[in-house]
Each structure stands twice: as structure tokens, then as C-alpha cells.
Amino acid sequence: xxxxxxxxxxxxxxxxxxxxxxxxxxxxxxxxxxxxxxxxxxxxxxxxxxxxxxxxxxxxxxxxxxxxxxxxxxxxxxxxxxxxxxxxxxxxx
Amino acid sequence: xxxxxxxxxxxxxxxxxxxxxxxxxxxxxxxxxxxxxxxxxxxxxxxxxxxxxxxxxxxxxxxxxxxxxxxxxxxxxxxxxxxxxxxxxxxxxxxxxxxxxxxxxxxxxxxxxxxxxxxxxxxxxxxxxxxxxxxxxxxxxxxxxxxxxxxxxxxxxxxxxxxx
Numbered sequence: 001x002x003x004x005x006x007x008x009x010x011x012x013x014x015x016x017x018x019x020x021x022x023x024x025x026x027x028x029x030x031x032x033x034x035x036x037x038x039x040x041x042x043x044x045x046x047x048x049x050x051x052x053x054x055x056x057x058x059x060x061x062x063x064x065x066x067x068x069x070x071x072x073x074x075x076x077x078x079x080x081x082x083x084x085x086x087x088x089x090x091x092x093x
Numbered sequence: 094x095x096x097x098x099x100x101x102x103x104x105x106x107x108x109x110x111x112x113x114x115x116x117x118x119x120x121x122x123x124x125x126x127x128x129x130x131x132x133x134x135x136x137x138x139x140x141x142x143x144x145x146x147x148x149x150x151x152x153x154x155x156x157x158x159x160x161x162x163x164x165x166x167x168x169x170x171x172x173x174x175x176x177x178x179x180x181x182x183x184x185x186x187x188x189x190x191x192x193x194x195x196x197x198x199x200x201x202x203x204x205x206x207x208x209x210x211x212x213x214x215x216x217x218x219x220x221x222x223x224x225x226x227x228x229x230x231x232x233x234x235x236x237x238x239x240x241x242x243x244x245x246x247x248x249x250x251x252x253x254x255x256x257x
Contacts, residue, residue: 010248013237052221055222084238087234091235092231
């Protein structure tokens with residue numbers, strides 16, 4: 001089955017959070033984003049679902065790991081990938 | 094007396110191995126065949142067993158399940174609601190029994206145990222099936238991001254000028 005032709009969007013919250021990252025974290029993130037935009041579920045990004053938030057939001061909430069404690073949370077509506085936030089695991093716990 | 098002896102069919106095979114008939118109604122039927130204290134104690138033990146089973150199935154199909162789907166969540170919510178209903182009914186029966194039998198203290202001790210479990214069940218129901226915006230432990234930044242999506246306040250991921 002062909003991979004969906006995703007369109008990638010980000011929230012203002014995501015942009016604010018990205019701006020607050022350290023230069024080293026930004027470098028790691030930019031590297032990961034290249035993989036993410038090719039396939040948000042690339043195994044190297046360790047994609048996983050956040051079940052409780054998915055239940056509360058009534059839509060699957062996904063997370064990927066960019067580094068040990070640097071995550072991106074996103075949702076998908078139709079073919080649009082909305083990146084919600086970036087930061088430590090505190091962004092969703 | 095078992096449900097089968099009372100003429101009820103066994104529960105359907107499924108993820109949640111609970112009786113289809115709520116326990117509250119089974120209590121009334123069993124009351125005809127057992128002394129009140131015995132069936133209350135039996136019902137309390139059944140309820141505790143159902144709680145343990147609920148926790149085990151929730152761990153497997155909801156909390157730790159990376160393939161969780163809507164049916165799993167609906168089953169989780171239904172199971173929580175049934176356990177809450179059964180627990181409330183059981184507490185009422187204990188209080189009524191204690192009043193009739195003149196041993197309210199003993200009944201209240203059991204009701205307090207039931208209430209502790211009910212509090213956990215209600216908290217779990219709220220934490221998993223309540224309103225996202227009312228969850229005190231979900232970060233405000235996450236709620237804000239979802240509101241931005243709903244309001245269409247989103248940018249192209251590769252928008253220039255901010256380094257992403």
C-alpha cells in the first residue's frame with residue numbers, strides 16, 4: 001500500500017517551543033524532521049501512541065523521539081500531519 | 094447459587110469476561126436463595142474480583158496497548174461504568190442491611206472500603222474519558238496546541254524564518 005501523501009503543518013505552540021530549544025537540540029530536531037517529513041512513522045523516530053491523550057482527544061495522538069528527552073507530539077487529520085508541540089516528555093505528561 | 098443454577102446463560106466470550114446482567118440485579122435474585130449477610134459478602138468478593146479483572150484487562154487492552162482502538166476504549170468506559178454502578182448498589186445494600194440488622198458500624202466499614210475503590214474508579218473514568226480541557230495534569234501547552242488546530246491557527250511546517 002502506498003504511503004499517504006502527507007501535508008505537514010505546525011501550530012504556533014510548536015513554533016514557540018522550537019524557538020525555545022537549545023542550538024544543539026535544534027540541530028538534532030532539524031535532522032529528525034527530514035526523516036519525519038519523509039515518513040512520520042519511520043522506526044528510527046520510535047513512533048508511539050499516547051493512549052490517554054488519544055482517548056481524551058477522541059483521535060490518536062502520536063509521539064516521536066528525536067533524542068533521549070526530546071519529543072514531538074502530533075496528530076493526523078485526513079492527510080494533514082499537525083505537529084503540536086516539541087520538548088521533553090513533559091509536553092504531554 | 095451460580096447463575097447457571099439460577100437459569101442464566103453464561104456470559105459471552107469476550108475481552109471483558111463480565112456477566113451481561115449487571116451485578117446489582119443478580120443480587121436481588123440471589124437474595125431469594127441466600128441469607129442476606131452471605132450474599133452481601135459474596136457480592137462484595139465478586140465485585141473485588143471484577144475490579145482486579147478490569148485492571149488486568151485495562152492494562153492489556155488500553156494502558157499498554159499500542160494498537161488500542163475505539164472498541165477498546167468503549168469497553169474500558171463501559172466496564173468502569175458497570176463497576177461504579179455495581180459498587181454504588183452494593184454500598185446501598187450494605188447500608189440498608191446494617192440499618193435493619195442493627196450493626197451499622199460493620200456495614201459502614203465495608204462501605205468505606207467500597208467508597209475508596211469507587212473514588213479510584215471515578216477518577217479513572219474522568220482521567221480517561223472526561224473532558225481534555227478539564228484535566229489538571231495535561232499541560233496547558235498541549236491543550237493550547239489542539240485549540241490552535243481547531244481554530245485553524247496553523248502554519249506550514251517549512252514556513253521560512255523560524256528555523257524549522
